[in-house]
Amino acid sequence: MLKKLWKNWNDKNDAKLRAQHLTRDAELGKPSQATLNSRAVQAAYKGYWKTALAAIDDGAEVNQPIHSKQTFNGNAGSYTFEDTVALTSVALQERNGAALAGLLDRGANKDFIASHSTNGRERKQSLAEYAALNGQQDMLAILIERGVAQESLNGALAVAARTKSYTPLVTQLLDAGAKGYEAALFAAEEAKNSDAILLIRAAQKKNPEMPVVEKDARFDTLASVLGDASPEERAKLLAGLQHKFAAANDGRSIDTPAATKPANKSALRP
Numbered sequence: 001m002l003k004k005l006w007k008n009w010n011d012k013n014d015a016k017l018r019a020q021h022l023t024r025d026a027e028l029g030k031p032s033q034a035t036l037n038s039r040a041v042q043a044a045y046k047g048y049w050k051t052a053l054a055a056i057d058d059g060a061e062v063n064q065p066i067h068s069k070q071t072f073n074g075n076a077g078s079y080t081f082e083d084t085v086a087l088t089s090v091a092l093q094e095r096n097g098a099a100l101a102g103l104l105d106r107g108a109n110k111d112f113i114a115s116h117s118t119n120g121r122e123r124k125q126s127l128a129e130y131a132a133l134n135g136q137q138d139m140l141a142i143l144i145e146r147g148v149a150q151e152s153l154n155g156a157l158a159v160a161a162r163t164k165s166y167t168p169l170v171t172q173l174l175d176a177g178a179k180g181y182e183a184a185l186f187a188a189e190e191a192k193n194s195d196a197i198l199l200i201r202a203a204q205k206k207n208p209e210m211p212v213v214e215k216d217a218r219f220d221t222l223a224s225v226l227g228d229a230s231p232e233e234r235a236k237l238l239a240g241l242q243h244k245f246a247a248a249n250d251g252r253s254i255d256t257p258a259a260t261k262p263a264n265k266s267a268l269r270p
Contacts, residue, residue: 014048021051025058036060044090049099052087053106062087062108084115092130097138104146111149132156137169144176154180161188161196170196174203181209 021039025031031039040060043051056062063086071080088108091099104110114125128148131139140156157178160169178184181204188196229237 010047011050013046014043014050017043017048018051018054021054030058033059033061037064040064040087041066041090044087044099047094047096049091049096049102052099053102056087056103056106062103062106063112066090078119080119082115082117086112086114088112088127089114089130092127092134092136092139095134095136095139097142100139100142104142110143110146111152126152126155128152128156129159132159132166132169132173135163135166135169137172140169140172144172150177150179153178154183157184157200158187161185161193161200162191164191164193164195167195167199170199174199179203179207179209 036055036058037060040052040055041064043049043055066085066087066089067083068085069080069082071078073079086108088100088103088110089112091103110127112127114127114130116123116125125133128140128143129152130136131143143152153173153176157170157173157180160166160173161184181200184200185197185204187193188200
């Protein structure tokens with residue numbers, strides 16, 4: 001009952017704020033970019049997502065960074081908290097799936113990395129990691145459906161593995177293709193999370209993680225040279241490469257042609 005009353009009150013104020021914006025814009029014209037951005041952020045923090053999404057439709061930046069800084073002084077000393085989040089972070093904080101989906105449908109970055117620091121000590125957190133940390137299986141499902149990046153999935157798996165009651169999240173992430181098994185196993189082992197350990201080991205056996213091979217920039221250079229060359233130049237380049245490969249396979253210097261083999265022993269005499 002209270003939840004329904006809250007929703008009705010919130011929807012009423014959301015509609016009221018949106019009506020005020022429409023009246024103002026009809027009289028004075030389209031607001032500046034900064035005003036639209038501010039509208040979206042202020043409405044989002046109040047939970048007025050119809051107004052926030054309307055501001056984005058009117059031109060507010062869906063991926064605008066939201067910075068905040070607060071300093072608290074106490075008996076234990078001074079603490080300065082600095083955060084950089086996004087509108088998607090706010091939707092996750094409110095556990096509002098409709099708002100998150102609405103933002104993603106409007107081009108929000110599903111792999112946004114939030115930054116949080118305390119007295120200069122910074123930590124990073126993806127949207128998927130935040131959802132995993134707070135047990136938001138429903139919000140994770142929205143991110144996974146939108147094709148969240150492998151790195152975000154891996155990070156979320158390690159986060160979920162640290163909490164024994166998050167076994168459904170671990171299963172959800174593994175089913176979605178999360179890997180980073182070693183980091184996830186370490187997290188689960190530290191937490192003595194037996195269920196997560198068994199699930200991760202089973203996934204590791206069934207779908208092993210392939211080592212990442214670093215890309216050699218020389219291949220890009222070679223491809224660029226061959227791509228820009230004329231057919232005649234390309235033929236000469238390829239012939240030269242074949243000669244070097246053949247020389248290397250024979251154990252000869254790739255810069256020196258093979259020496260002529262003498263016909264008989266007398267050819268070796270001075």
